[in-house]
Amino acid sequence: MQLATRTTVRPAARVSVRAAPRPAVRVVRARAQPEKVLQEAIKEAEEVCDGGAAGECAAAWDNVEEISAAISHKKANDAATNANDPLEQFCGDNPDADECRVYDD
Amino acid sequence: MASTMRTSAPVRVFTTRAASRRTVVVKAADEKKRIVIGLAADSGCGKSTFMRRMTGIFGGAPKPPAGGNPDSNTLISDMTTVICLDDYHSLDRKGRSAAGVTALDPKAQHFDLMYNQVKALKEGKAVDKPIYNHVTGILDPAETINASNILVIEGLHPFYDERVRDLCDFKVYLDISDEIKFAWKIQRDMAERGHSLDSIKKSIESRKPDFDAYIDPQKKHADMIIQVLPTQLVPDDEGKILRVRLIQKEGKKLFDPVYLFDEGSTISWIPCGRKLTCSFPGIKFYYGPDTWYGEDVSVLEMDGQFDKLEELIYVESHLSNTSAKFYGEITQQMLKNSSFPGSNNGTGLLQTIIGLKVREVYERITSQTVVPTSA
Numbered sequence: 001m002q003l004a005t006r007t008t009v010r011p012a013a014r015v016s017v018r019a020a021p022r023p024a025v026r027v028v029r030a031r032a033q034p035e036k037v038l039q040e041a042i043k044e045a046e047e048v049c050d051g052g053a054a055g056e057c058a059a060a061w062d063n064v065e066e067i068s069a070a071i072s073h074k075k076a077n078d079a080a081t082n083a084n085d086p087l088e089q090f091c092g093d094n095p096d097a098d099e100c101r102v103y104d105d
Numbered sequence: 106m107a108s109t110m111r112t113s114a115p116v117r118v119f120t121t122r123a124a125s126r127r128t129v130v131v132k133a134a135d136e137k138k139r140i141v142i143g144l145a146a147d148s149g150c151g152k153s154t155f156m157r158r159m160t161g162i163f164g165g166a167p168k169p170p171a172g173g174n175p176d177s178n179t180l181i182s183d184m185t186t187v188i189c190l191d192d193y194h195s196l197d198r199k200g201r202s203a204a205g206v207t208a209l210d211p212k213a214q215h216f217d218l219m220y221n222q223v224k225a226l227k228e229g230k231a232v233d234k235p236i237y238n239h240v241t242g243i244l245d246p247a248e249t250i251n252a253s254n255i256l257v258i259e260g261l262h263p264f265y266d267e268r269v270r271d272l273c274d275f276k277v278y279l280d281i282s283d284e285i286k287f288a289w290k291i292q293r294d295m296a297e298r299g300h301s302l303d304s305i306k307k308s309i310e311s312r313k314p315d316f317d318a319y320i321d322p323q324k325k326h327a328d329m330i331i332q333v334l335p336t337q338l339v340p341d342d343e344g345k346i347l348r349v350r351l352i353q354k355e356g357k358k359l360f361d362p363v364y365l366f367d368e369g370s371t372i373s374w375i376p377c378g379r380k381l382t383c384s385f386p387g388i389k390f391y392y393g394p395d396t397w398y399g400e401d402v403s404v405l406e407m408d409g410q411f412d413k414l415e416e417l418i419y420v421e422s423h424l425s426n427t428s429a430k431f432y433g434e435i436t437q438q439m440l441k442n443s444s445f446p447g448s449n450n451g452t453g454l455l456q457t458i459i460g461l462k463v464r465e466v467y468e469r470i471t472s473q474t475v476v477p478t479s480a
Contacts, residue, residue, distance in 0.1 A: 035297065035298060038298075039299035042299045042300065045304075045308075046304070055205030056202065058205075058207050058311040058312060058314070059201050059202050060311075061307055061311040062207035063202065063242065065148055066148065066198070066208060066242070067240070068149070068290075068294050068308075069148040070240050072293045073239075080157065080444075
């Protein structure tokens, strides 16, 4: 029985090892940098509101709100899915490591 | 000969009957009842927390569509699909800036597409829904959304268009007072670089005219409204202690309002005393009838915050018509999600109660029983 479970665990681990470029993809996604987008949007809103029409000013601040909301949603999601937990991250890539094995029975 | 004739004839009849039965079964699957829940609120008012509490009652963690756009706003679990109505923006961020309209303005929203797709999903068809990317501010290529038992549409305008409003079986509005909205946005944004107290203030002020004109009026259509107000127990500047009201429309076929002690009375209740020790400033409940835009409603209100679980089970045992399936279900749900914002005050409690009501609405419409999770 134990042998059987081991053989079912291993192929899954191999697949995730082969999918090694995953962390690289994560880094690329992080490069979108919503924080930088936010700073630019705030700067733009302040400039637009200095001389622009009321509608354009509201639209510019609305963009700021949208980006702020996106940042906080991402943080909440990461917290909910343990995306920032180093052990969870490691176990996502190495489900058969000693630290990560979970047997349901 | 005659005997073989006889045997062959009934067989024929049997096969045709079986075939007709099969088509009946397929039809029944097509006409399976699905429900649509609408949730309206401004951005940064806790829609996503509410979503997580509500979908948690039906079990399974909601996930974005597998293998799709990483910035998809959709969340799918076994029973529920949550779609964000920002995906129906007709103008992207650049388009709105050029036209000088905010996302709150109905001009920036594609209501015909919204209606058609929500209707198709309710009828059990799959749709190709656009994706509005909140980071880049552009409309990404569409994703395919399949029909689910419970479709939740959340966003700024779920009840603005009459056709979409009529598709909703249950309508919820999160009504956050200006003081609390300001306090929450400070908490949310102050840590971000670039944001200052001044920029948060300006952002709220400049969006307010559109909010008052297009978003706020939708609350009169809602079946249940969660109102979040500053506490009346102590002077509170930071919006940390909340007075939260659950306004429930009376006379609806699909749900019965929750009540405290005695239905229809007006009651003010402080649970703290000999049986329950509360820390400062304590907890205060109110229940009573009221009117909401000319309609009869029941109001259940909680002011203050919990420090320990005993307080919640003690409170739960005095509430009736909660739609809970077993004693302590509300407390169990709150415990399960104890890391979510609002878990120690009325927002979490009343959101959980609404989640149970959504389950009841689903059960009454489909006449199916939802087995409580982790029971």
